[in-house]
Amino acid sequence: MKRSFLILFLIITLPLSAEEIEIQLNANGSEILANYDEENELLIFRGIPYAEPPVGNLRWKSPVPIELKSQIDARSFKPACMQDTYITDWYHDVIDSFDEDKSLFQHVEEVSEDCLYLNIWTSSIDRNQKKPVMVWVHGGADTGGWSYEPDYLGHNLAKKDVIVVSIGYRLNVFGFFKHPEMTDETGNFGLEDEILALKWIRDNIEDFGGDPTNITYFGESAGGAHVSYLTASQEAKGLFKRGIIQSGGYNLFNWRSVDEAHELAIRTQNISGTIDLNDLKSLDENALLQASRNLYHPYRPIIDGKIITENLAKKYIEGNVNDVDLMIGSNKNEDLLYVDDDPTLEEFSEEIAEYYPDRVDEILGLLDMSDLRLAMDHFGSNQETTCPSVLIARSMAKTGNHVYQYFFAREREGSEKILAYHGAEIPYVFNTHDAYLPTNEDDLKLTDQMMEYWTQFAKKGTPNSLENPITWYEFGEDENYLILDTEIMNETRLESSLCDTMIKELAQRSQSE
Numbered sequence: 001m002k003r004s005f006l007i008l009f010l011i012i013t014l015p016l017s018a019e020e021i022e023i024q025l026n027a028n029g030s031e032i033l034a035n036y037d038e039e040n041e042l043l044i045f046r047g048i049p050y051a052e053p054p055v056g057n058l059r060w061k062s063p064v065p066i067e068l069k070s071q072i073d074a075r076s077f078k079p080a081c082m083q084d085t086y087i088t089d090w091y092h093d094v095i096d097s098f099d100e101d102k103s104l105f106q107h108v109e110e111v112s113e114d115c116l117y118l119n120i121w122t123s124s125i126d127r128n129q130k131k132p133v134m135v136w137v138h139g140g141a142d143t144g145g146w147s148y149e150p151d152y153l154g155h156n157l158a159k160k161d162v163i164v165v166s167i168g169y170r171l172n173v174f175g176f177f178k179h180p181e182m183t184d185e186t187g188n189f190g191l192e193d194e195i196l197a198l199k200w201i202r203d204n205i206e207d208f209g210g211d212p213t214n215i216t217y218f219g220e221s222a223g224g225a226h227v228s229y230l231t232a233s234q235e236a237k238g239l240f241k242r243g244i245i246q247s248g249g250y251n252l253f254n255w256r257s258v259d260e261a262h263e264l265a266i267r268t269q270n271i272s273g274t275i276d277l278n279d280l281k282s283l284d285e286n287a288l289l290q291a292s293r294n295l296y297h298p299y300r301p302i303i304d305g306k307i308i309t310e311n312l313a314k315k316y317i318e319g320n321v322n323d324v325d326l327m328i329g330s331n332k333n334e335d336l337l338y339v340d341d342d343p344t345l346e347e348f349s350e351e352i353a354e355y356y357p358d359r360v361d362e363i364l365g366l367l368d369m370s371d372l373r374l375a376m377d378h379f380g381s382n383q384e385t386t387c388p389s390v391l392i393a394r395s396m397a398k399t400g401n402h403v404y405q406y407f408f409a410r411e412r413e414g415s416e417k418i419l420a421y422h423g424a425e426i427p428y429v430f431n432t433h434d435a436y437l438p439t440n441e442d443d444l445k446l447t448d449q450m451m452e453y454w455t456q457f458a459k460k461g462t463p464n465s466l467e468n469p470i471t472w473y474e475f476g477e478d479e480n481y482l483i484l485d486t487e488i489m490n491e492t493r494l495e496s497s498l499c500d501t502m503i504k505e506l507a508q509r510s511q512s513e
Contacts, residue, residue, distance in 0.1 A: 034074045040155050045120040045208070046148070047078035050200040051193065053114035054170060059281050060177060060185060063116060063196045077119065079112035080146035081171045082289050087144035093337060097417040100436035108146050113174060113285050118197055119147055121154035121164040122209055130211035132459045135201060135240070136166040137194060139221030139247075139423070142300055143172050151423075156431035160455040163210040165201055169193035173268060173292035174285075176299040178261040181277040186304040187261055191233075194226060195307075198239040216242040216458040218327075220426055224248020226301075228392060230322075232315045235307050237322045242461060244454065245328040246429075247422060249388025252313040252506060256302045264298050271295075313388075313510035316395035325461045326396045327454075328389050329406030329481070333419040335380030339373050348376050355383060356505055366498050385422075387499040390479070391506065397475050404463055404472055405481035406453075407494055410446055413438040425484070429454055442486045450484060 035044045049072075051063040058064060091105040122131065136152055138145040147166035154164030169175060169190045178187025186192065202212045217240040219227050225248040230236035256264070272291035274280045280288070292299070301308055315321060340347075352360045367375045389405070397403045408425040415421070415438075426432075428450045433439040453463035453472060463472045470488045473480040479493045 030068060031071045032074055033072070037155060040159060041123060042155055042158055043120075043122050043125065044155070045074040046076050047117045047119065048072060048074050049078075049116065050118050050167070050197045051116040054116060054174075054189070054193075055113045055285075057281075059113065059174070060179075060182065060189060062185065062189070063193050065196065065200075077148045078117040078168075079110040079115050080108040081115035081168055082111050082113055082174050082285055083140075083144040083146075083171050084289065084293060085144075087140045087146075087149075090140075090144075094418065094421065094423070095436045097337070097421075098414050098436055098438070104434065104436045105150070113170075115168050115170070116193055116197075117147075118165055118167045118200070119154070120208055121158035123158055123161065125207075125209040127206060127209065129209075130206060130214075131161060131163045131209055132214045132216065132455075133163045133165060133201065133205050133210040133212075134216045134218060134455070134458050135198065136164065137169070137217065137219035137223040137226050138166070139219060139223040140171070142176055142190065142222050145171070145222070150434060151426045151430060151432045153430065153432055157429070157451060157455065160451055162455050162458055163205065163208060165205070167194065167197040169197070172299045173288060176256075176261075176301055177265060177268070178258060178302055178304070179265040179269070179277045179280070180262045186306050187258075187302045188304055188307045191226060191229060191301060191307050194230065195233075195236050195239065198230075198236065202239060213241065214459075215240045216244060218244030218246070218454075218458075219248065220246035220423060221248060222251075225251035225254075228252075228316075229301060229308060229312065231324050231326070231396075232312060232321045233307050234309075234322075240324065242325045242458060243327070244457070245326065245389065245392065246425060247330050247334060247385045249328075249330070249386070249392055250384040251301065252316070252388045252391065253509070254300060255308065255312065256300050258302060258304065261302045264295070267295065268292055311510050313391065313506055316392055317507055317510060319395060319399045321396065321399060323399075323401065324396075325402040325457075326393070327404045327406070327457050327463065328393050328396075329408060329425075329484075330381065330385040330389050331420045331422060331424055332407065332409040333377050333381060334385045334422045336374070336377040337418045337421050339376045339380070341373070343372055343376055345372065348372065348379075351376070352379065356502075359501065359505065363498070363501065366501070382495055382498050383502060386495055387502040388506070390494060390499045391503045393475050394479070394503075402461055403475040404457065405475050405479075405494065406472075407481055407483050407491075409483055409485040410443070412443065413440060425450070428484075446484065446486065446488075449488060453482075 049066050052066050088107040092102040095102050147168045158164045175190030224245040227243045227245050369375050393403050393405045409420050411419045428447045431447050452467045456465045457463040472482045481494045483489050
C-alpha cells in the first residue's frame with residue numbers, strides 16, 4: 001500500500017550549516033528529515049530510497065519497490081553506485097585542459113551496491129499549484145557518475161519554478177550484465193532502475209508539490225542515451241511527457257546483443273576466478289568491480305526483447321516510439337578531448353573505415369583537412385552524437401511530436417585545447433559553473449537563456465517565452481536548429497552533407513542487424 005508523503009507542517013530544528021537548516025516534515029504515516037536552504041529558499045531532499053537495496057540475492061535482479069519506513073532521513077546524499085574513478089579522471093582531464101588544479105574535483109566519498117536513491121529540489125510544496133518536474137539522469141558511459149556531481153545540483157534550476165529530481169542507477173557490471181544462466185532477467189538493470197524511479201516519481205511527486213502528468217526526463221551522454229532508450233521502450237510508456245537528450249545519440253549503434261552480453265559475462269567470470277553465476281553473485285562487490293576493470297567500457301544496454309526489443313535506430317526510423325515531445329542536441333567539439341595530440345592521416349582513414357569502409361574518400365572530402373586533429377574531432381562528433389541526433393529528430397518529427405534541436409558552440413575563455421567539449425553545456429543548464437571554469441558575463445548571459453529554454457520546454461512543451469528574445473523554431477520540414485553561443489541564432493539542416501551520408505549508412509545497417 002502506498003504511504004502518502006502529504007506534507008502537513010514543518011518543524012525547524014537544529015542548524016546544519018551557514019546556509020541550511022535541518023527540518024522535520026510530518027506526513028501521513030511518515031516523518032521526513034530534510035534540509036531547508038535559506039539563501040535560495042529551497043527544500044532539499046537528499047537520498048530518498050526508491051527501491052530495495054539491490055544487494056545479496058537482489059544483485060542482478062529487477063529492482064524491487066521499497067516499503068517506506070516510518071522515518072526517512074533525507075538530510076544527506078547516499079552512496080553512489082559501484083564504480084572506479086572513470087568519471088573523476090574525465091573531470092581531471094577537463095580541468096587539466098584549463099591548466100587548473102585537479103584537486104578542485106574530488107571523487108565521490110562512498111560507493112556501494114546500495115545506491116538506488118533520488119534527490120529532490122523544490123522552492124515550495126503546494127498541491128494546489130503543482131510544478132512541472134524535471135528528472136535528471138546522469139552520464140558516464142554506463143560506467144561511472146553519480147546523481148549529485150557538483151554540475152548536477154538542482155538548486156538554481158529549481159528557482160525557475162520547477163521541481164528538479166536526480167536519480168542514481170546501477171552501472172557497469174552491476175547494471176548491464178547478462179549471464180547465460182540468467183533466464184528471466186533482462187540484464188538491463190540500470191534501465192530498469194530508471195523505470196522504477198520514474199514510477200516512484202509519478203506516484204509520489206504530487207506530495208512534494210509536483211505535477212505527475214508533467215514530467216520531463218533529461219540527461220547527457222549516457223544519460224541522454226537512456227532518455228532515447230526509454231522514449232522507444234513500451235516499458236516506459238506514459239512515464240514522462242517530454243524528453244531532453246543532450247549529446248546522447250551514439251546509442252543508436254552502441255549496444256550489446258544477448259550473445260555478446262553472454263560472452264562478456266563469461267569473460268568476467270573467468271577473470272574473477274569464479275565458476276558459475278551463483279559464485280559470481282556471492283563475490284564481494286569490490287572484487288567484482290576489480291574483475292570488471294580489466295575490460296574497457298564493455299557493459300552497455302542490451303537488446304533484451306523487453307526493455308530494448310530491437311536495434312534502436314530501426315525503432316526510430318520506423319516510428320516505433322512513445323508519444324514524447326523532444327529537445328535534442330549536441331556540442332560542436334564532442335570528440336576533441338579524446339583525439340590524440342599528434343594523429344596521422346593513416347590512423348584517421350582507418351578510423352573512418354571502421355564505420356564506412358566504402359566511403360573513406362567521400363567522407364574525407366567533406367571535412368576541412370587543414371587541421372587533422374580538428375578534422376578528426378569533426379568526424380567523431382558527427383559520428384557519435386550530432387548525426388544520430390539528427391536521425392532521432394527527423395524520426396520523432398515524423399511521428400507528429402514537437403521536436404527542438406540545438407547545437408552548443410560556446411567556447412569559454414581558456415578552452416583552446418578542447419573548445420565546446422563533451423559535457424560543456426551542463427553548467428549552463430544548471431547554472432553550476434565550477435571554480436576551474438573561467439566564467440564571464442557572456443557565459444552568465446547564455447546560462448540565463450539556456451535555463452529559460454530548458455525550463456520553459458519542461459513547463460509548456462515549447463522553449464520559447466518573453467524572457468528570451470530569440471525564438472527557437474521547431475525542427476519541422478526545414479530541420480531548424482538553434483545555435484547556442486554568445487550570439488544565439490537559428491539555422492537549418494545541421495551538418496547536412498555529412499549527416500545525410502552517415503544516416504544513410506546507419507539506416508542500411510539497422511535493417512541488416
